[in-house]
Amino acid sequence: MRRIKEEAIERMEELVAEAREQMERNRIKTFLARTASEAREIITSLCGSATVIVKGKSLTSEEIDLRDHLEERGYEVYETDLGEFLVELLGIKPMHLLAPAVHLTREEVSRILSQHLSREVPPEVEEEVAAVREFLRDKFTRADVGITGANVIAADTGTILQIENEGNVRLSSSLPPVHITLVGMEKVVPTLSQAMKVAEVTWRYANYTMPAYVSLISSPSKTGDIEKVTTYGAHGPKELYCVFLDNGRSAMARDPRFREALYCLRCGGCLYECPLFCLVAGHFGDRYFGGIGALWTAFVTGGLEEAAPLVYSCLTCGRCKVRCPLEIDTPGMCLQLRHLIAEGAQEPLS
Numbered sequence: 001m002r003r004i005k006e007e008a009i010e011r012m013e014e015l016v017a018e019a020r021e022q023m024e025r026n027r028i029k030t031f032l033a034r035t036a037s038e039a040r041e042i043i044t045s046l047c048g049s050a051t052v053i054v055k056g057k058s059l060t061s062e063e064i065d066l067r068d069h070l071e072e073r074g075y076e077v078y079e080t081d082l083g084e085f086l087v088e089l090l091g092i093k094p095m096h097l098l099a100p101a102v103h104l105t106r107e108e109v110s111r112i113l114s115q116h117l118s119r120e121v122p123p124e125v126e127e128e129v130a131a132v133r134e135f136l137r138d139k140f141t142r143a144d145v146g147i148t149g150a151n152v153i154a155a156d157t158g159t160i161l162q163i164e165n166e167g168n169v170r171l172s173s174s175l176p177p178v179h180i181t182l183v184g185m186e187k188v189v190p191t192l193s194q195a196m197k198v199a200e201v202t203w204r205y206a207n208y209t210m211p212a213y214v215s216l217i218s219s220p221s222k223t224g225d226i227e228k229v230t231t232y233g234a235h236g237p238k239e240l241y242c243v244f245l246d247n248g249r250s251a252m253a254r255d256p257r258f259r260e261a262l263y264c265l266r267c268g269g270c271l272y273e274c275p276l277f278c279l280v281a282g283h284f285g286d287r288y289f290g291g292i293g294a295l296w297t298a299f300v301t302g303g304l305e306e307a308a309p310l311v312y313s314c315l316t317c318g319r320c321k322v323r324c325p326l327e328i329d330t331p332g333m334c335l336q337l338r339h340l341i342a343e344g345a346q347e348p349l350s
């Protein structure tokens, strides 16, 4: 696995170009956003005159504050991952990469849902899930645009791979007439078979034997059933867009001291192992959590100043490295960042 990601990051720019070329052949319109604001502007213009937008959980969209940006422009935006939906209702930040509402009890969820849905939702998990399902089902069918992330992209076939359990990502990517995928450049690997391996390692280290859904999307919905004439927009979206995000990744890839932070699959395995995260959960990080989150904060979201408290909070115990499928040396990189901070560096990259 490490060899796949080493090659992928070494050739990141080239693989993104290859993936884009293949996707364009498959009728997926692609963009490369160098900054968060560029990505926000591209996605806003793609949303155009839409009213309702449904979103699948995506750390990359959190990274660029996409929901706030779209809401400020008047769009009705719904997070559709159940945990993310609850966190959105509370106006707080997610507490875990894969389980954003891990800190809420069923009683708290009942209170939040009863208040938001203006009806009594009993503190029973099944009833709570059913209430959210009913509420969001209407949004899925009314949505003009679905926005999702991707777990991995295969450059040779231009395929977007998505792993999930709830089915909300499938609905977001297949019910609205327009589907937009936002993905970090580091997610591209050379081949479809390597992408499948990355996907399997991701779900296994996320503690799933097998996720409920693994989707492979390689073009907009199409049919050739009438006279073999290929026509787009059969049952799924007629328009499919993929926005690749750089936002510091290509600079990180060029720095041998920190490049391996880009190998991260976001499986969340290291968080279960981190003694500090077990105590404070999502307070050990901002959009990205744990020791690996400290590195992503430094390079991608907040710079050295914002990352400093996280970098110094890391115990450098090394348990995350042992658990990580890529054996990413997060403690070593946190120590490197401490040196930079101590030397008074303003930015992590020289």
Ligand code: SF4
Pocket: 205, 263, 264, 265, 266, 267, 268, 269, 270, 271, 292, 320, 323, 324, 325, 326, 327, 328
């Ligand atoms: S650092 Fe390793 S264990 Fe942690 S989320 Fe990334 S790939 Fe998973």
